[in-house]
Amino acid sequence: xxxxxxxxxxxxxxxxxxxxxxxxxxxxxxxxxxxxxxxxxxxxxxxxxxxxxxxxxxxxxxxxxxxxxxxxxxxxxxxxxxxxxxxxxxxxxxxxxxxxxxxxxxxxxxxxxxxxxxxxxxxxxxxxxxxxxxxxxxxxxxxxxxxxxxxxxxxxxxxxxxxxxxxxxxxxxxxxxxxxxxxxxxxxxxxxxxxxxxxxxxxxxxxxxxxxxxxxxxx
Amino acid sequence: xxxxxxxxxxxxxxxxxxxxxxxxxxxxxxxxxxxxxxxxxxxxxxxxxxxxxxxxxxxxxxxxxxxxxxxxxxxxxxxxxxxxxxxxxxxxxxxxxxxxxxxxxxxxxxxxxxxxxxxxxxxxxxxxxxxxxxxxxxxxxxxxxxxxxxxxxxxxxxxxxxxxxxxxxxxxxxxxxxxxxxxxxxxxxxxxxxxxxxxxxxxxxxxxxxxxxxxxxxx
Numbered sequence: 001x002x003x004x005x006x007x008x009x010x011x012x013x014x015x016x017x018x019x020x021x022x023x024x025x026x027x028x029x030x031x032x033x034x035x036x037x038x039x040x041x042x043x044x045x046x047x048x049x050x051x052x053x054x055x056x057x058x059x060x061x062x063x064x065x066x067x068x069x070x071x072x073x074x075x076x077x078x079x080x081x082x083x084x085x086x087x088x089x090x091x092x093x094x095x096x097x098x099x100x101x102x103x104x105x106x107x108x109x110x111x112x113x114x115x116x117x118x119x120x121x122x123x124x125x126x127x128x129x130x131x132x133x134x135x136x137x138x139x140x141x142x143x144x145x146x147x148x149x150x151x152x153x154x155x156x157x158x159x160x161x162x163x164x165x166x167x168x169x170x171x172x173x174x175x176x177x178x179x180x181x182x183x184x185x186x187x188x189x190x191x192x193x194x195x196x197x198x199x200x201x202x203x204x205x206x207x208x209x210x211x212x213x214x215x216x217x218x219x
Numbered sequence: 220x221x222x223x224x225x226x227x228x229x230x231x232x233x234x235x236x237x238x239x240x241x242x243x244x245x246x247x248x249x250x251x252x253x254x255x256x257x258x259x260x261x262x263x264x265x266x267x268x269x270x271x272x273x274x275x276x277x278x279x280x281x282x283x284x285x286x287x288x289x290x291x292x293x294x295x296x297x298x299x300x301x302x303x304x305x306x307x308x309x310x311x312x313x314x315x316x317x318x319x320x321x322x323x324x325x326x327x328x329x330x331x332x333x334x335x336x337x338x339x340x341x342x343x344x345x346x347x348x349x350x351x352x353x354x355x356x357x358x359x360x361x362x363x364x365x366x367x368x369x370x371x372x373x374x375x376x377x378x379x380x381x382x383x384x385x386x387x388x389x390x391x392x393x394x395x396x397x398x399x400x401x402x403x404x405x406x407x408x409x410x411x412x413x414x415x416x417x418x419x420x421x422x423x424x425x426x427x428x429x430x431x432x433x434x435x436x437x438x
Contacts, residue, residue, distance in 0.1 A: 022379035025241045026271050026372055050433055052245050054426065056371065059388050061424045063432060072436045114425035137359075144360045145408060148367020149386075152275065153245055156375060160241030167368075169278050181437040189364060205280045206333035207273065213282060214269055217291045218400040 020160035029155050030201035032164035033088050039196040041093035045161055049094070049194065052157045056150040060128045061112045064104035064146050068097040068180050078179050083171035083191070092193035093163070097176065098151055100143030103185045105132030140187065147189030154192055164197040239379035248374050249420035251383035252307050258415040260312035264380055268313070268413065271376045275369040279347045280331045283323035283365050287316040287399050297398050302390035302410070311412035312382070316395065317370055319362030322404045324351030359406065366408030373411055383416040 050067060058064055070076050073090075079097075080089035089095060101107070109128035113121045132139055155165040168191040176188060269286060277283055289295050292309075298316075299308035308314060320326070328347035332340045351358055374384040387410040395407060 020241050022239050022241045022244045022375060023267075023271065026376055027274060029274070029276075031276055048242075050429070052242065054429065054432065055246060055248070057248075057250055057374070057386055059386075063427045065432060066438075067433045068437065069433060069435055075436050111427065112425055115422060116424045140356075141359070141363045141408075144363035145367040145370075148364040148369075149371040150367075151364075152368040152371035153375070155276070156241060156372070157245060167276055167278075179437070180434075183438050186438070189360075202339075203334060205335045206331055208282045208330065210269070210273070213273065213284060214286045214288060215399075216288055217294050218287065218398070219285075219402050219405070 022156070022160075025156045025160040029159040030164070030204075031166040032197045032199075032201050033086070033166055034197065034199040035088055035091040035093070035164075035193065035195040036198045037091040039093055041163070041195065045163075046094050046194075049154055049157055049161070053150045053153050056146070056153045058146045058149070059142055060105070060109070060124065060131070062104045062109065062128060062142075063112065064100045064102075064142060065150050066099040066101055066186065067150075068099060070095040070097065070180070075179060079171070079176055079191075082175035082179065083168065086168070086170065088166055088168075088193045089191070091195070091198075092166075093195035094193070096154070096192045096194070097180060098147045098189045098192060099180075099182060099186050100147055100189060101183075101186050102136070102139040102143055105129060105139065105142070143187050144189050151190060151192060154194070158194045162196075163194050164201075165192055165194045167192055241375070241379075244375045244379040248378040249383070249423075250385045251416045251418075251420050252305070252385055253416065253418040254307055254310040254312070254383075254412065254414040255417045256310040258312055260382070260414065264382075265313050265413075268373055268376055268380070272369045272372045275365070275372045277365045277368070278361055279324070279328070279343065279350070281323045281328065281347060281361075282331065283319045283321075283361060284369050285318040285320055285405065286369075287318060289314040289316065289399070294398060298390070298395055298410075301394035301398065302387065305387070305389065307385055307387075307412045308410070310414070310417075311385075312414035313412070315373070315411045315413070316399060317366045317408045317411060318399075318401060318405050319366055319408060320402075320405050321355070321358040321362055324348060324358065324361070362406050363408050370409060370411060373413070377413045381415075382413050383420075384411055384413045386411055 076090045083089050106129040110125050158165045173188050295309045302308050325348040329344050377384045
């Protein structure tokens with residue numbers, strides 16, 4: 001499982017030959033809060049996780065997510081302080097801040113379709129800024145939606161690679177924005193810790209009944 | 220791959236014995252727009268996909284997503300009309316509307332932690348409405364975030380089970396809300412089609428360079 005993914009180049013899909021069954025990874029993924037601080041994740045694994053995240057779908061392929069991979073120890077301590085001292089922020093092997101560029105839809109949209117036939121580009125590229133311009137709520141929805149999708153790619157892939165993870169919103173976003181120098185027109189959607197579990201997750205707190213969350217045809 | 224998942228009961232995790240490697244499913248997942256309308260997905264597969272989606276993490280375990288599984292042909296036609304006639308809405312084997320209850324954080328939060336020890340419940344349950352009450356932007360962020368996470372569970376699991384999928388935001392949300400009788404204080408985050416591809420996806424439109432979307436320590 002430590003074989004590196006091929007570098008993702010535009011239009012060329014990476015391959016990884018073996019791993020954990022998808023359903024098992026989805027079922028076994030749990031939010032783990034206690035990590036082995038002595039474990040060093042191979043850099044190739046961390047990069048593979050990010051490469052996989054970059055294959056997550058986004059509306060109009062606009063790839064509006066921005067991942068901040070926090071490696072510096074002092075920076076991680078500062079972020080822990082802005083997250084009410086939660087040990088996982090520094091104990092996990094990998095700390096990622098999942099951010100998004102709110103202006104992705106209106107900034108050089110031609111880059112999202114550079115490999116498409118010209119006729120396709122001519123149609124789709126102008127649609128993107130039209131759709132997002134002057135609609136800050138839609139821009140923010142898109143940030144959270146794309147971050148959510150990419151976060152599950154990371155968490156399921158991490159599980160398949162033998163790691164655990166935890167999605168976190170429990171931090172002061174203003175303080176963390178200062179620490180990571182978040183640009184204007186960007187937003188932080190969540191933080192993810194990834195590493196080797198020191199303690200397994202507790203049992204699930206309680207699942208809502210299927211019929212309370214799945215509706216047939218209409219509410 | 221057609222063996223049914225065990226029913227997910229609270230605290231009991233389903234198992235599925237075999238399937239496609241997780242990384243392969245993530246890499247091979249593409250947004251497919253053309254489906255074999257004659258294919259009938261076994262109902263067990265559809266239910267398994269939903270059961271897996273229900274294992275997706277949510278903040279405070281509040282399971283704020285609501286899935287509308289549209290089976291009725293006339294309803295699907297009406298939704299297609301509200302989605303500018305896109306054939307995938309009726310051709311795909313499965314059409315899901317991923318919605319969320321914006322008031323999940325303030326409505327009976329004890330149900331999300333019913334299986335936790337009392338001492339844990341006493342701490343976490345009162346935190347949830349405190350966190351979300353009177354904060355409509357946070358409620359909406361949480362809707363989009365949870366929907367995003369669950370959508371990728373569905374799309375990756377579908378790929379592993381031999382299906383393709385497409386996440387869609389290209390529809391009139393007001394019209395679709397009327398069709399599915401969306402309750403007040405709920406929102407639609409996206410639509411997903413799932414089925415057997417009639418045509419493969421086109422090549423990826425263009426991937427942003429790794430260094431444009433991944434930052435070390437700070438922006």
